[in-house]
Amino acid sequence: MSEYILEMNDISKEFTGVKALSHVNFKVKKGEIHCLVGENGAGKSTLMKVLSGVYPYGTYEGDLVFEGRIQQFHKISDSVHAGIVIIHQELALFPDLTVYENIFIGNEIKDRGMVDWNKTIAEAEKILKKVNLDVNPETLVKDLGVGKRQLIEIAKALSKDVKLLILDEPTAALNEDDSENLLRLIQELKKQGITCIMISHKLKEVISIADKATVIRDGVTICTLDAANDEISESTIIKNMVGREINDIYPKRAKKQFGETVLELKNWSAYDPKLGRHVVKKADLLVRKGEIIGIAGLMGSGRTELALSIFGNAKSYKLQGEMVVEGKLKVLKHPSDAIHEGIAYVTEDRKGDGLFLIQDIKNNISIANLNELSKNGVINENEEIKIANEYKDSLHIKASSLEQIVGNLSGGNQQKVSLGKWLFVGPKLLLLDEPTRGIDVGAKYEIYTVMNKLIEEGLSIIMISSELGEVLGMSDRIYVMAQGEIMGELSSEKADQEKIMQLATQ
Incomplete structure (x- = not known):
C-alpha cells in the first residue's frame, strides 16, 4: 500500500x-x-x-x-x-x-x-x-x-x-x-x-x-x-x-520626522452598558504627525474598544475623560463627527463590517465620501471612476477592472480596497485594526509599504495588531493594554516581545 x-x-x-x-x-x-x-x-x-x-x-x-x-x-x-x-x-x-x-x-x-x-x-x-x-x-x-x-x-x-x-x-x-x-x-x-x-x-x-x-x-x-x-x-x-526574496518584511522609512500632536487622550474611559463594565480605563495616549503608534495586548484587552471609542464612539459607550484633536477639545458623538475631524477607522472585520462584498471595487471605495462626488444628490460617475482608478493604481489592487466584485478578491486586495475607501475621505489619523490579518506575506509587505508612504505624506497611524513581530517592526512607539488599561509605553528602540508580554499579562 x-x-x-x-x-x-x-x-x-x-x-x-x-x-x-x-x-x-x-x-x-x-x-x-x-x-x-x-x-x-x-x-x-x-x-x-x-x-x-x-x-x-x-x-x-x-x-x-x-x-x-x-x-x-x-x-x-x-x-x-x-x-x-x-x-x-x-x-x-x-x-x-x-x-x-x-x-x-x-x-x-x-x-x-x-x-x-x-x-x-x-x-x-x-x-x-x-x-x-x-x-x-x-x-x-x-x-x-x-x-x-x-x-x-x-x-x-x-x-x-x-x-x-x-x-x-x-x-x-x-x-x-x-x-x-x-x-x-x-x-x-x-x-x-x-x-x-x-x-x-x-x-x-x-x-x-x-x-x-x-x-x-x-x-x-x-x-x-x-x-x-x-x-x-x-x-x-x-x-x-x-517569486522573489524579501529580505526585510518590515520596510524601513528613509527618515522619521514627527510633527505636532494630532490626537491626545487624557484619563479616557469607556463604559459598555451591555457588558456592564469598563472596556477602557483611564487611558492616556498621544499621537504625533508622521508617527505610527502600535497598540499591543492579548485578545479582550480593550484594543478594538479603544479604537471604536475614538472613532466617534461607534458602539455608544459611556465616555469619560478628554479627547484633544490638533490642540482642540472635541466631543465626537458619531463616526461622521470623527470623519469630519480627519479620523478614519479600518476595521479588523473587513468582510463583516468593512466592505460591501456583493458590490464592486468602485462602489466600495467611494461609499464613505459620496458627498465629494455628488451635486444636488446626483453622483458624478465619471469622477467616481477616476477616483477609484487612482486608488486601484496607487494601492496596487490586483483586479480585472473596477467592476470586479469585492467578495471575489483575495484577502490582501480586499484589505487594500478597505484602505482606499478610508483614504478617500482624506484623513489625518488612520486607525488600523489588525491590518494584515489573514493575508499572505507578499500582501503584508505591500500594506506595510503603503503605511510608510502615508506616514511620509504626513498622516498618523494607530495600528492594533496581535502579531508582536508586526508591532515591533512597524511602530515608532508602543502602548500595551491589559483588561482595558494601558499598562505601559515603550519606544521601538527599547521594546521586545518579552517586555510587551510582561506588560500584557499583568
Missing part, C-alpha cells in the same frame, strides 16, 4: 476562462502535518475545495487519490464519509445551540430512529477530553470564546472518524495562548494517527509544526519542503511564495 494517504495528481480548475489551478501535484503521507502555503489567490483554498467535494468531480481535471483509490466526490458528504473533514477560517457553528448539539449536528446518535441525547452528551464529553477542552457540553456556543469554538470544530471533526483533517487558517482569529494550545493539539492528533493539512500565513507556525510544506504560486505547485532535511525556513518559504 502507498505511503501516501493523499495524492492529487495534475489537478486543474478553471472559472469562466481563468485558470485557478494548473496541473497541481500535491502528496501527503499518512500521519504527517503538511502545511500548504502561498499568497492570497495562489489556489490553496481552491485545491482544498476540490479535495473536500465543494467543487465536485467533473468540474476539475486530474485525479484525486485517497487511501490508494481514485475518488469521485460529488458533494461534501462524500468526502466526509471517506474520512476527510475541512475546518474553514469562518467557523461553521450554531451559536444558539449547545456544544454537544454542534459536535453531532448532521451526525446524530440515534436509537430506533430517535436521537439518543443522553448518549450524545456522554460521547461529546469523551471527544471534548480528546481536544483538551474543559467545558460543560450543555453550554451554549455563543457563551464561549473564539479559541474554544475552534476546538469545538475539531471535536466535531473527530466525531466523524476523521482520517485527514484540513485546517484553513486555524489561528487567524486567536491570541497567542490559544494559538499555541491549538498547535499542540494538532501535534497530539498526529500521535493518534490523524493526518493534518494546515493552510497558514503565519510562517513561524509553519516552521514550528510542519513535517512538510508545499508552496503554491499562481495556481502552480512550486515546491515541497521537508523539515527532516532542514528545508523549511522563513526566507525559503517567502522566496518560493512571492
